[in-house]
Amino acid sequence: MINNLINKEHNMSENIDFCEVCLDDRAYTIKEEETIEYARGKEIKYIKKQAYCTECHNPMYIGKINDENLEVLYSKIREVDNIINIEQIKEILEKYSIGKRPLSSLLGWGELTITRYLDGDIPTKSYSDTLKLILEDVNKMSEILENNKSKISEVAYRKCRNRIEELKKSELAISADESNEHKIDNVAINIIRKCGEITPLALQKLLYYSQAFYKLFTGDYLFDNDCEAWIHGPVYRCIYDRYKCFGRGQIEINDSDEILLDEIEDYIVGCVVRYFGCYSGKILEEMTHSEMPWILTRRGLKKDVGCNRIIEKEFIDTYFKNVKDKYKLISIDDIKEYSTTLFNSIN
Template structure:
């Protein structure tokens, strides 16, 4: 439904503009990117419910991020992972039966409760222990469904179908398929940018692997070992039999944007880009330019740097990665 403009005294169309805003929440200053709706006829500021809802969510997300609190999407992921309802999950965690429902509806969890939810997302054993400890509080079907989900997740992980290697292999296969030519050096940097912007935009890393701050930029050691025999030549692999069952549509859209905006550059150019970014530079502190290092590039550093990039460039979706890629290319080559 189109809004009413008091200045034009008519129902009008509107355009959305992004602005950087600040808000104090519980004594903490929060910076976030908001939207404003303006009348296309006179330019007046309008109230549009969907824009208002968008801004509330942005404030909510920015505060959660600043406080390190779990997101609604991550809570939903836990529920789906463990095939459990909101009420049973609350009881298994030792909380009031409506607690998880409140959090899904937008209430802010305490840091302690947030940490508990994050722990069950990261560690199947933690969830299994809590399930056994509190199984008397839930129905038999809720217990058995959750128990079976945990066992299935463990089985898949032990077989390599869930977790680091299989997921990163899916990402690599997708990148190889989408790029006309890709050298091992370029692949390493595309993996790095895929990981970084996945967290910045989707609030979740694509895979669990850590990269190291080598002389030539971020490197995933296992992937280096796998493709090192190609040297500076493009990787050639048969891709017909590959599938991408572990990649969601959202993740594929992200990878498409990475290919479009970074895959157009050579591995050497991508290396130079990573050399002026904080995550690689901070991990290389104390090392000379050509000194080998296996120092891990901290995921927390990646989070902070690329969250700042997202805010600086007002990124709303994966298409907005283009502005950053063009800007950093200019900084390194003009």
């Protein structure tokens, strides 16, 4: 062991314990020393506390200080070897509603293995990796549970099985939410590529019409996001934030950006681009200004007053159902007549 004294000493004369050299109770001071020890074939550096007798100045053994040093050393060993910690092991037990002994048995270890780890013993690297795997991967835990269910009680099995099913459902819900979050981005990229050249202003309006007509012809929303009734028409804030750096210029994107739309989605967005994307951003803005969803949402406001009021999806749905009836829209290609009429009405 190599000890390098650090110039940091705590005067703690009120601390008293038995000195084995003086053979009597003595006051002691504590010094912090940089120490190197070898564990698991590796050099471990850490700051160790050492008590010294104020009479003979020899080192003293103090139980609570020794425990603190071991805790620091074990923590460093875990850090160096990337070993799972006690809190993570507790998280496994809570996550899967399983006890210490049943978990040990499922993993094919001794019944008291998990108990020992929770008491401070350090797992081997392979055991640690297994625990980390099941902490992160519900499917792996499910596989282990099914393969080794005969090793635990029926009650423990059912409790863990039910919890795993809950976790899987939760993961599916999160996955769906994440997919919905990115859907509007994929639609935006699809529009940008189909147009070739498009400004942020025009993109917002084509997103608006894509959402409206997709809902009209399929009964489902193309994406979950709501738009706001800004001065320049309907705006999806997340898309505004993403492309506002282009100002009034043309949007540029990387060819590597993915487009994850199915055949129907792609076709409807393509029709919107074909029949509305032929107009400039300012024309599209005027078109949306003439429609009831934007007008109703901004009721009581002057045209030049900003607001973040959400254009309710119900307003949009009702308005475009009326459009469908008025223009006898049978298929998505029939929206051409509506776009032409709208354009003529503002000119």
